Structure formats: structure tokens, C-alpha cells
Amino acid sequence: MKILVVEDERRLSLNITKGITEQGFAVDQSFDGEEGLYMAQTGEYDLIILDIVLPKMDGIEICKTLRIGGNKTPILMLTAKATAEDAALGLDAGADDYLGKPFSFIELKSRIHALIRRSHNEGAPTKTIADLELDPLKHTVARGGRNISVTPKEFSVLEYLLAHKDEAVSRTMIMEHVWDYNFEGMSNVVDVFVASLRRKIDKDAPVKLIHTVFGLGYKISESP
Numbered sequence: 001m002k003i004l005v006v007e008d009e010r011r012l013s014l015n016i017t018k019g020i021t022e023q024g025f026a027v028d029q030s031f032d033g034e035e036g037l038y039m040a041q042t043g044e045y046d047l048i049i050l051d052i053v054l055p056k057m058d059g060i061e062i063c064k065t066l067r068i069g070g071n072k073t074p075i076l077m078l079t080a081k082a083t084a085e086d087a088a089l090g091l092d093a094g095a096d097d098y099l100g101k102p103f104s105f106i107e108l109k110s111r112i113h114a115l116i117r118r119s120h121n122e123g124a125p126t127k128t129i130a131d132l133e134l135d136p137l138k139h140t141v142a143r144g145g146r147n148i149s150v151t152p153k154e155f156s157v158l159e160y161l162l163a164h165k166d167e168a169v170s171r172t173m174i175m176e177h178v179w180d181y182n183f184e185g186m187s188n189v190v191d192v193f194v195a196s197l198r199r200k201i202d203k204d205a206p207v208k209l210i211h212t213v214f215g216l217g218y219k220i221s222e223s224p
Contacts, residue, residue: 006036033057
């Protein structure tokens with residue numbers, strides 16, 4: 001899953017980014033409102049963390065613009081002015097939740113997971129196919145009752161495939177959703193991670209779940 005952080009306080013932005021990256025999210029950062037709006041409009045994100053006070057364009061205006069344009073990505077507003085009036089301004093502009101500074105990372109993490117669950121209509125967060133289970137909150141993967149150890153990036157790739165169960169997704173779609181905007185690495189990085197997941201999930205299983213869609217990418221399905 002991928003999050004956009006629009007926050008001009010660089011130390012705070014870096015701390016937020018470090019914390020949620022360790023939770024397995026890919027993160028893009030922006031330090032001003034105009035760039036943040038552009039990235040939100042052109043990228044695919046599961047959540048936007050948006051400061052209210054920003055250079056060039058404030059968070060309220062960004063939020064309004066996104067909602068008027070039909071962008072339904074969940075927005076968590078941040079502000080140093082933790083008053084009921086500021087909260088109302090953010091929520092009226094279309095934000096989904098509000099967090100006043102300073103805040104604990106535990107609280108931020110809880111809000112992030114709650115907003116993403118709500119946007120995906122997940123009453124029960126566990127994603128399943130056949131006997132494979134992925135729990136986004138516990139960050140666990142199991143198949144046939146056997147726990148499978150995966151890296152944070154493997155978890156994110158598998159989660160993205162499960163979010164598009166029975167659908168073909170391209171390598172580019174996976175790359176853009178799982179890796180951040182500044183990633184510079186191997187061109188075959190998606191193939192490397194999918195191959196690793198196959199070894200862990202499909203190698204000894206009678207039913208293979210991860211399939212190659214030739215000329216495009218991959219899909220997760222009970223049938224080829």
C-alpha cells in the first residue's frame with residue numbers, strides 16, 4: 001500500500017515517513033501544497049496525510065480541490081492548531097479524519113489503518129483466496145494454517161495482488177503502488193519479489209495461486 005505525505009516540516013515528514021515505511025507502506029513525500037496537489041491528482045494512493053499550513057497552497061484548498069475533482073482517497077489532516085474550529089474546517093473540506101500536533105506514532109498508525117480499512121469496506125481486514133490468508137493489521141501471512149515469513153515489500157506486493165484478486169495487474173502498476181516515487185533499482189525488481197513469493201506460497205502447494213500473465217504482469221487466482 002502507498003501513502004502520500006504532504007508536510008512542509010521536513011523533520012516531521014521524515015519521521016512520519018520512516019515510521020510508516022517500517023510498517024510496510026511505500027511513501028511519497030511533498031513539502032509544498034502545489035506539488036502535493038499534483039502528486040495526489042496524478043498518483044495512486046491508499047491514503048494522503050495532509051498538513052493544513054503549507055507553502056504555495058494550504059491543505060484545506062488541496063482537500064477541496066481533490067474532492068471537487070472526484071478524488072476519493074482517504075485524507076488525514078494534520079495541524080498544529082488543534083482546535084474544534086480547525087477540525088471542522090478540515091472535515092468540511094472533505095477530510096476523513098483529523099490529528100492535532102504533537103501526536104504519538106501509535107495514534108497515527110491507528111488512524112492510518114482505520115482509514116484504509118474503512119475505504120476498502122473491510123469489516124474484517126483479513127484478505128483471503130483459497131487457503132491463503134493475509135492480515136493487514138497483524139501483518140501476517142498464512143497458507144493452510146501454516147505461517148509464512150515475508151519481508152515488508154513481499155507483504156505489500158502480495159497485498160496488492162490480493163486487492164486485485166482474479167485481475168491481471170501490470171508490473172508498472174505493482175511498481176507504482178509498492179515502491180516510492182524516488183525508487184531507483186533493478187528493472188526486474190517486481191519479478192524478483194514475485195518469484196520469492198511463489199517459492200514461499202506456491203512451491204509445495206497443490207494449487208498454485210500466483211500466475212504470470214504473459215505480456216502484462218501477474219494475477220492471483222485459483223485458476224490460471
